[in-house]
Amino acid sequence: MTTDAAGTSEYDRFGPWIDEVRTPSDVPRLFRDHPLDLDAARLVLKVPRNIARRDATPDMDLYDHLLVLDAHALTTLSRRPAVAAGRRGGASPAGFSTSTVPLVDVVAVRDDVSLLDGRLTIRTRDGAELSVPYNGSAQARVADLVAGLRVAAADAGPGVVGRALRDAARAAGPSPLEPGHDDVALASAMREIVRRHPEVTPSACHGRVPLRPDATGLRGRARLALHALSPATLHGAVLATDDVALEVVGRHAWVLRGRSPVHSRSRLVVPLAALDGLHVxxxxxxxxxxxATLTAGEARLELVVPTGSVAHALLSDAATRAADAGARTAR
Incomplete structure (x- = not known):
């Protein structure tokens, strides 16, 4: 077996981190057949395979994804799993797949991290999802990509629903970041977002709330008994806005059952220009x-908040404002 210098360099530099691609020599060997214009790209990131460094060898294709953000689209190159005929640990004969999403079609970006398990999910106007798993230690690089997508979203102003949400948030005013001891990490995550995007203003913040199901009837009583063994919790969250997007920091799921500690953290970014509807x-x-259900084309995004909370009031106000604006337009 022989290994070229580029392959050796790729192997030597391999680790769990996501690296920025700045020069042609930085491009993983697998993806070099793709016509990549680095001069036109705003950001190019290479996402490594989820394997231990000790299990890597110089002949492997060591990167799962190449993420290319330019002025008009996000292109994702993804390594295809190896098949029996492929080289050990490498790509199948097809090599990699390519997916291109026009930036105008991006309606939501979600970044979930639970310990070292990270996942970036991009929702598009046709209801489709593009999902990229990554090592959670590289979250700062993913935040760079989200910031780039935010820049693209800033080119389009908010529509009727987006303006209603922004105005409702402004009317609510700034919120103190005090979700409670169990959710201090969520407040810290929002402070980091505000540091990177100073125009973002937190407008609602709540901690976790124990939930009990309706106990009416036989089914309700049975459900209540099950919840006694595995209680439900509505987890804390912070809602914030600027002129570009709705930002929500919370956990990987709104409502979770059980007594195990929850260490996940999720960031949801919804461009205000993408919103078509809001129902509470x-x-x-x-x-x-x-x-609260946000609609953007065929995509549906759900937020679950405590009844009677500031977040509930904000979202209800936004829904009313949007309905009133729509009624005036229809006259």
């Missing part, structure tokens, strides 16, 4: 929870 309604199971 009681949660179908828990009386102390309210669901």
């Amino acid at each position: 309604a009681p949660h179908p199971v828990y009386a102390l929870a309210t669901t």
Whole structure:
């Protein structure tokens, strides 16, 4: 077996971190057939395979994804899993797949991290999802990509629903970042977002809330008994806005069952220009929870907040403002 200098360099530099690609020699060997214009790109990141350094060898293709952000689109190159005919640890004969998402079609970006398990998910107007797993230690690089997507979203002003949400947040005023002892990490995450994007203003913050299901009828009593063994918790969150996007920091799920500690952290970014609708309604199971459904094309995004909280009031106000603006337009 022989290994070229580029392959050796790729192997020598391999680790769990996400690196920025600045020169042609930085491009992983697997993806070099792709016509990549580094001069036109705003940001190019290479995402390593989720393997231990000791399990890597110089002949492997060591990167799972190449993320290319330019002025118009986000292109993702993804390594195809090896097949029996492929080289050990390398790519299949097809090599890699390519997915290109126009930036105008991006309606939500979600970054979830639980310990070292990270996942970046991009939702598009047709309801599709692009998901990229990564090592959670590289979250700062993912934040760079989210910032780049935010810059693109700033080119389009908010529509009726986006303006209603922004105005409702302004009317609510700034919120202190005090979600409680169990959710201090969420407040810290929002402070980091504000540090990177000073125009972002937190408008609602709440801690976790124990939930009890409706106990009416036989089914309700059975459900209540199950919750006694595995209680439900609506986890804390921080809602913030600027003229570009709604920012929500919370956990990987709104409502979780069980008694195990939750260490995940999630950041949801929704461009205000992408929003088409906002509907607020009681949660179908828990009386102390309210669901807000954001629509953007075929995509549906749900937020679950405590009933009667500042977040509930803000979202309800935004829904009313959007409905009133739509009614005036229809006249």
